[in-house]
Amino acid sequence: MEYSLVCHNLYAFSFSPVKNKLFLLGIMFLLWVYMLYSCVGYCATMPSLVVDNYRGKETGSVVGKRIENNGRVDLMSRLLPRPQPWVDIESDYDEPSVRTSSRDLLNNDVDAYRGAEDWDEMRGEGQRAPEPGAMSSFSNGSGSKKLPQAIIIGVKKGGTRALLEFLRVHPDIRAVGAEPHFFDRNYENGLEWYRELMPKTLEGQITMEKTPSYFVTREAPARISTMSRDTKLIVVVRDPVTRAISDYTQTLSKNPDIPTFESLTFKNRTTGLIDTSWSAIQIGIYAKHLDNWLQYFPMGQILFVSGERLISDPAGELGRVQDFLGLKRIITDKHFYFNQTKGFPCLKKAEGSSKPHCLGKTKGRTHPNIHPEVVQRLRDFYRPFNMKFYQMTGHNFGWD
Numbered sequence: 001m002e003y004s005l006v007c008h009n010l011y012a013f014s015f016s017p018v019k020n021k022l023f024l025l026g027i028m029f030l031l032w033v034y035m036l037y038s039c040v041g042y043c044a045t046m047p048s049l050v051v052d053n054y055r056g057k058e059t060g061s062v063v064g065k066r067i068e069n070n071g072r073v074d075l076m077s078r079l080l081p082r083p084q085p086w087v088d089i090e091s092d093y094d095e096p097s098v099r100t101s102s103r104d105l106l107n108n109d110v111d112a113y114r115g116a117e118d119w120d121e122m123r124g125e126g127q128r129a130p131e132p133g134a135m136s137s138f139s140n141g142s143g144s145k146k147l148p149q150a151i152i153i154g155v156k157k158g159g160t161r162a163l164l165e166f167l168r169v170h171p172d173i174r175a176v177g178a179e180p181h182f183f184d185r186n187y188e189n190g191l192e193w194y195r196e197l198m199p200k201t202l203e204g205q206i207t208m209e210k211t212p213s214y215f216v217t218r219e220a221p222a223r224i225s226t227m228s229r230d231t232k233l234i235v236v237v238r239d240p241v242t243r244a245i246s247d248y249t250q251t252l253s254k255n256p257d258i259p260t261f262e263s264l265t266f267k268n269r270t271t272g273l274i275d276t277s278w279s280a281i282q283i284g285i286y287a288k289h290l291d292n293w294l295q296y297f298p299m300g301q302i303l304f305v306s307g308e309r310l311i312s313d314p315a316g317e318l319g320r321v322q323d324f325l326g327l328k329r330i331i332t333d334k335h336f337y338f339n340q341t342k343g344f345p346c347l348k349k350a351e352g353s354s355k356p357h358c359l360g361k362t363k364g365r366t367h368p369n370i371h372p373e374v375v376q377r378l379r380d381f382y383r384p385f386n387m388k389f390y391q392m393t394g395h396n397f398g399w400d
């Protein structure tokens with residue numbers, strides 16, 4: 001009798017509609033928590049999830065701040081839609097390395113006026129060192145942060161952003177979107193600070209960064225060699241005359257009142273003496289800068305990418321770079337298309353996206369018309385340096 005009463009009560013309890021609903025809700029909640037957890041784990045291990053605080057700002061979110069916060073907030077940031085890695089993060093600070101006091105402004109000294117070229121969302125913040133955890137991937141994914149094994153060290157306006165964005169398509173490359181400027185401006189922060197900026201990588205993946213000003217920074221070769229003598233160096237070089245005009249165009253876009261290109265080029269217009277203290281001119285003397293690197297690195301450890309070919313045959317140049325990095329040639333012709341409107345090759349699918357992607361509006365600007373006589377004078381000026389550079393690298397870049 002007692003037994004049947006207990007059974008009856010149990011039966012009534014387990015099949016009461018309220019309890020049933022509560023039970024179902026409980027199961028659904030557990031399932032939801034499980035799915036959420038799995039999703040976080042999955043997101044964190046995806047190789048392409050690179051977010052930095054600058055991107056966070058770009059997309060109008062506070063992703064950057066979240067990444068530095070505690071686990072719960074960090075978890076939320078992972079679940080938010082991933083900001084696309086290319087979205088107008090086209091860096092790139094102006095060149096501070098070749099300075100003279102009178103020319104600070106025109107030499108794009110970041111302290112004089114911080115250009116933050118292309119990196120629109122950084123404008124007006126003043127120069128500051130990137131914050132660890134702010135530039136790299138999600139902080140809790142699998143893998144570990146490593147110092148870069150390969151660095152794009154130059155040259156400014158050579159096509160460095162295009163090369164890095166193209167390389168990021170490769171599953172074995174993880175790169176910092178922002179320019180860390182560690183070996184020129186932030187060296188005192190120490191290697192640990194630098195490593196913290198890097199995205200997490202899995203075994204076999206290569207960590208990369210690009211800071212074009214390294215190529216003209218006197219201390220950079222020794223510093224990089226101290227980090228690791230095995231670091232692979234990549235330099236994107238471009239006709240120094242067009243490079244100088246591109247550099248000037250960038251400065252002009254931010255400071256429309258600067259003197260003309262012509263007047264900045266010459267120390268003395270009548271004698272035709274070139275002002276080599278102007279960074280736009282100085283950077284293009286590639287042979288001189290390369291000499292400094294060769295004191296610390298053998299030629300075989302430096303790859304020169306043609307900025308011109310990166311536009312006319314991106315897959316060809318990318319093939320060379322992948323070989324140099326010891327990677328399988330995964331980035332090929334089929335990754336690119338020529339965008340008529342942009343006038344440049346673009347990616348059919350950018351990293352982590354299924355959409356076509358061209359670089360932003362600050363890459364591929366229209367250059368001002370420069371008087372042909374000035375261009376000719378510059379060609380004459382650079383010719384011997386170019387010849388020396390061809391000789392040193394064993395490669396004729398065809399600028400003359």
Ligand SMILES: Nc1ncnc2c1ncn2[C@@H]1O[C@H](COP(=O)(O)OS(=O)(=O)O)[C@@H](OP(=O)(O)O)[C@H]1O
Pocket residue numbers: 091092117155156157158159160161162212245246247249307310311344345346358359362363364365
């Ligand atoms: N695919 C593609 N799309 C757009 N732009 C391309 C591309 N490939 C190379 N380039 C050239 O890259 C030049 C900018 O060079 P950088 O990225 O090295 O500039 S920066 O130093 O980082 O500011 C930029 O220079 P300008 O044309 O003078 O703007 C471009 O000519």
